[in-house]
Amino acid sequence: MGEESTGPILGLAELDRELAPSLPKGWLGLLNAPTDAEASLLAKQFAARASAEAPAVFYTTYERTEEVQSTFRALGGDPARLRIVNLAEEYFVHVLSPQLEVSRIRDRGLQLSDLAHRQPVEIAPPPYNLTNRILSDIAGLNDPFRLVIDSLDFLLEVLDLPEVLTIARQTRHRAQSLGAQTLLVLHSEIHERRASGLLEEMADLVLELSAQPEGPRFEHRLAVRKVRNHPELKRTATLRVTPNGFALGSGGRP
Amino acid sequence: MVTATPPTESRPAPPRDRCVTGIDGLDNILHGGIPKGSMVLLAGAVGTGKTTLSLEFLVRGAEAGERSLFLSVTESSVKLTENLSAFEFFRHDLLEAGSLVIVDLPDMYSRLGLDHEELTTEEIGLLTRSILALVAETGAQRVVLDSLTSVGYRIRREERIRDFMLTLGQGLNRLGCTTLLVSEVASSEGRYSAHGVEEAIVDGVILLGNASRRGDILRVLQVVKMRGTSHSRAQYVMELTPIGLLMAPHLKGNRPEGG
Numbered sequence: 001m002g003e004e005s006t007g008p009i010l011g012l013a014e015l016d017r018e019l020a021p022s023l024p025k026g027w028l029g030l031l032n033a034p035t036d037a038e039a040s041l042l043a044k045q046f047a048a049r050a051s052a053e054a055p056a057v058f059y060t061t062y063e064r065t066e067e068v069q070s071t072f073r074a075l076g077g078d079p080a081r082l083r084i085v086n087l088a089e090e091y092f093v094h095v096l097s098p099q100l101e102v103s104r105i106r107d108r109g110l111q112l113s114d115l116a117h118r119q120p121v122e123i124a125p126p127p128y129n130l131t132n133r134i135l136s137d138i139a140g141l142n143d144p145f146r147l148v149i150d151s152l153d154f155l156l157e158v159l160d161l162p163e164v165l166t167i168a169r170q171t172r173h174r175a176q177s178l179g180a181q182t183l184l185v186l187h188s189e190i191h192e193r194r195a196s197g198l199l200e201e202m203a204d205l206v207l208e209l210s211a212q213p214e215g216p217r218f219e220h221r222l223a224v225r226k227v228r229n230h231p232e233l234k235r236t237a238t239l240r241v242t243p244n245g246f247a248l249g250s251g252g253r254p
Numbered sequence: 255m256v257t258a259t260p261p262t263e264s265r266p267a268p269p270r271d272r273c274v275t276g277i278d279g280l281d282n283i284l285h286g287g288i289p290k291g292s293m294v295l296l297a298g299a300v301g302t303g304k305t306t307l308s309l310e311f312l313v314r315g316a317e318a319g320e321r322s323l324f325l326s327v328t329e330s331s332v333k334l335t336e337n338l339s340a341f342e343f344f345r346h347d348l349l350e351a352g353s354l355v356i357v358d359l360p361d362m363y364s365r366l367g368l369d370h371e372e373l374t375t376e377e378i379g380l381l382t383r384s385i386l387a388l389v390a391e392t393g394a395q396r397v398v399l400d401s402l403t404s405v406g407y408r409i410r411r412e413e414r415i416r417d418f419m420l421t422l423g424q425g426l427n428r429l430g431c432t433t434l435l436v437s438e439v440a441s442s443e444g445r446y447s448a449h450g451v452e453e454a455i456v457d458g459v460i461l462l463g464n465a466s467r468r469g470d471i472l473r474v475l476q477v478v479k480m481r482g483t484s485h486s487r488a489q490y491v492m493e494l495t496p497i498g499l500l501m502a503p504h505l506k507g508n509r510p511e512g513g
C-alpha cells in the first residue's frame with residue numbers, strides 16, 4: 001500500500017478517520033445517488049474541507065455560481081480556497097445560446113443585418129469543446145487539490161461515454177500524480193449500467209447516498225460500497241441533516 | 255361556350271432584355287449582354303480572372319443602378335474589398351450606399367447553424383431560401399456566387415447539386431436576377447464544373463483559361479453557351495488592367511493551355 005490519504009474526506013468525522021488510512025494519497029471517488037438524495041450538498045461539503053495547501057476546484061453543471069458559493073460558505077468553506085468552473089454557464093454561452101440564435105434566424109429567415117458587423121471568419125475562435133475545456137483545466141493543476149465534478153450526468157448527456165471516461169481517467173491520473181482528492185457525482189437510475197459500472201471500476205472509493213421516507217421525514221443513508229483493496233471497510237451509516245451539512249447519525253454507525 | 259383560338263403566326267421570339275455587363279468587349283461578344291434572368295457558369299482554372307470579372311460585372315451593374323450581391327465563399331469580404339481597391343473601376347461609395355453588397359458565405363453558414371461538412375437536403379433548402387431572402391432584401395438584380403464549386407463540396411451528391419441549382423435558378427429568375435456561378439476547374443480537366451451536371455442546368459457557360467504566346471501566358475475568354483442570344487464562340491484575350499477587363503480577339507496560331 002502506498003502513502004495514505006491525509007485530511008478529512010467528507011467532513012464526517014468518524015467515517016473520515018476510518019477511510020483516510022486506507023485510501024491512497026491521490027484518489028478518485030464516485031458518489032452515486034438518486035436525484036432526491038442531495039448528493040450535490042455532500043459534494044460541496046467535501047469541497048468545503050479544502051485547505052490552503054489543497055484548494056478546491058468545483059465543476060458545476062446545473063447551479064449558478066453564486067448558489068455554489070453561498071452553500072460553500074454555509075458549509076464552513078473558505079471562499080478563498082474555492083475555484084468554481086461553471087460548465088453549465090459556459091455550455092449555455094458557447095453552445096446553447098448560439099443554437100437558440102440559429103433557431104430564431106431559421107424560423108424568421110436570414111436578414112442582411114444578421115451578417116453585418118460580424119467577426120471576420122479568419123479570427124473566429126475555435127468551436128467550444130467541452131472535453132478539451134475540462135482536460136486542459138485539469139492539466140493546468142500543479143499542486144494538490146480537492147476536485148469535484150457535480151455532476152457527470154451532464155457530461156454523459158452531451159458527450160459520448162468514452163470521452164467522459166477519458167475525463168475521469170485523466171482526473172484520476174492527475175490526482176495520483178499530485179496526491180489530490182477527487183469526487184465525481186453521478187445520479188443513479190439515469191444512465192446505462194455500463195456507464196456507471198465502468199466509472200465504479202475506475203474509482204478508488206464508491207459511495208452511495210440515499211434518502212428514504214421515515215415517518216414525516218426522510219432518512220439519509222450513506223453506503224461505502226467500495227474502498228479499493230479494503231473490502232472490510234464496506235459499510236453503511238445513517239446521516240443527519242444539520243445547518244452545516246450532513247453529519248453522522250447517533251453513534252456514527254447504523 | 256367554345257372560344258375560337260386566333261390563328262398563330264410563326265414569328266421569331268421577341269428579343270430578350272439584356273443585362274449589359276459593362277465589361278469592355280464582353281457585351282459585344284454576347285451581342286448586347288447576358289439575357290436577363292439567366293444563370294451563367296463562369297468556369298476557369300486558378301488565376302484566370304473569374305473573381306475579377308465577377309466583381310467588375312457587379313460594380314458596373316451597381317453604377318448603372320442595378321443593385322448587386324456578391325456571395326463569397328473562398329475570400330473574406332475584407333480581403334475582397336482590399337483587392338478591389340486596386341482597380342480604378344471600383345467605388346467604395348457603392349458599398350456604403352448598399353448598391354453593392356458582399357456577403358461572406360461562411361458567416362451565413364454559421365448563422366444558420368450549417369456547421370457540419372455535408373449538408374442534408376433540408377439544410378440545402380434552408381441555404382437556398384436564405385440566399386433568395388438576401389437577394390429579395392437587397393433588391394439585387396445581379397448576383398455572383400463565388401464559388402459554386404465550394405458550395406458543391408458541402409452538397410456532394412450530384413442529384414442534390416442539381417436540385418440546389420434548379421431551385422436557386424428558378425428563384426433568382428423570378429426575382430429578375432442575372433447570376434454568375436463561379437466554377438473552379440483545373441486547366442487539365444477539360445470540363446466546366448466539378449461534378450459535370452452544372453453546365454447542363456445553367457443558361458450559359460463562359461470559359462476562362464490560359465494560352466501561351468511566345469513564352470507569355472495570356473488569359474483567354476470564350477463564351478461556350480448562352481441561351482436566348484446569338485454570340486461569338488471565338489476565343490478572346492482578356493487583359494486585367496487598372497481600369498477593368500479588356501478583350502481582344504485571340505489571334506490564330508496561339509496554343510491554348512486552359513479550359
